[in-house]
Amino acid sequence: MSRDYVIDQMISAKTIDARIEELAQDIRSAFGGTEKLVVVGLLRGSFVFIADLVRELDFDVEVDFLEASSYGGSTESSREVRILKDLRGEIGGRDVLVVEDIVDTGFTLSHVVRLLRSRNPRRLETIALLDKPSRREVDIKATWTGFEIPDEFVVGYGIDYAQHNRNLPFIGKVRFS
Ligand code: PRP
Numbered sequence: 092m093s094r095d096y097v098i099d100q101m102i103s104a105k106t107i108d109a110r111i112e113e114l115a116q117d118i119r120s121a122f123g124g125t126e127k128l129v130v131v132g133l134l135r136g137s138f139v140f141i142a143d144l145v146r147e148l149d150f151d152v153e154v155d156f157l158e159a160s161s162y163g164g165s166t167e168s169s170r171e172v173r174i175l176k177d178l179r180g181e182i183g184g185r186d187v188l189v190v191e192d193i194v195d196t197g198f199t200l201s202h203v204v205r206l207l208r209s210r211n212p213r214r215l216e217t218i219a220l221l222d223k224p225s226r227r228e229v230d231i232k233a234t235w236t237g238f239e240i241p242d243e244f245v246v247g248y249g250i251d252y253a254q255h256n257r258n259l260p261f262i263g264k265v266r267f268s
Pocket residue numbers: 133134135136137159160161162168191192193194195196197198199200250251
């Protein structure tokens with residue numbers, strides 16, 4: 092059972108859109124000439140971000156997904172990262188962009204980066220829509236970050252609270268009442 096809460100808008104859909112256009116330009120500059128970049132979304136939280144991001148890229152990409160879990164049913168991060176669903180495709184010798192919704196402690200992204208690097212991609216970069224640097228326990232930073240945010244409990248734009256609110260079009264801050 093989740094506690095009662097309200098959601099205050101923190102980052103509007105319009106602000107997210109504008110930032111994604113900027114991020115897409117950075118990615119175009121970095122990977123524009125690449126033969127079929129593999130864009131890897133980390134399920135489930137990144138599904139909205141990856142959908143909007145790839146539609147801003149004006150070159151052909153391959154899309155794949157990986158599911159890693161670091162949170163049980165609670166808001167506490169556990170240190171154990173489990174791979175629940177692996178990539179469908181091979182990434183050896185390919186250029187890869189890992190798309191994450193939020194970097195919190197950093198355990199998930201660092202685990203995934205280590206795993207994917209062991210498959211010898213030609214180049215591997217990372218992008219996270221949100222970053223909470225004050226929560227970091229592992230020394231990692233995404234190549235590109237949409238927004239740095241304070242240590243607030245956020246939902247929406249793919250991010251859930253106990254599997255609710257992923258479909259909000261904006262990033263909201265949860266306020267428990
Ligand atoms: C959340 C989020 C990130 C990760 C960040 O995923 O989507 O992947 O936690 O936390 P960390 O930096 O402390 O590792 P979660 O495991 O809740 O799964 P979900 O994407 O399916 O919601």
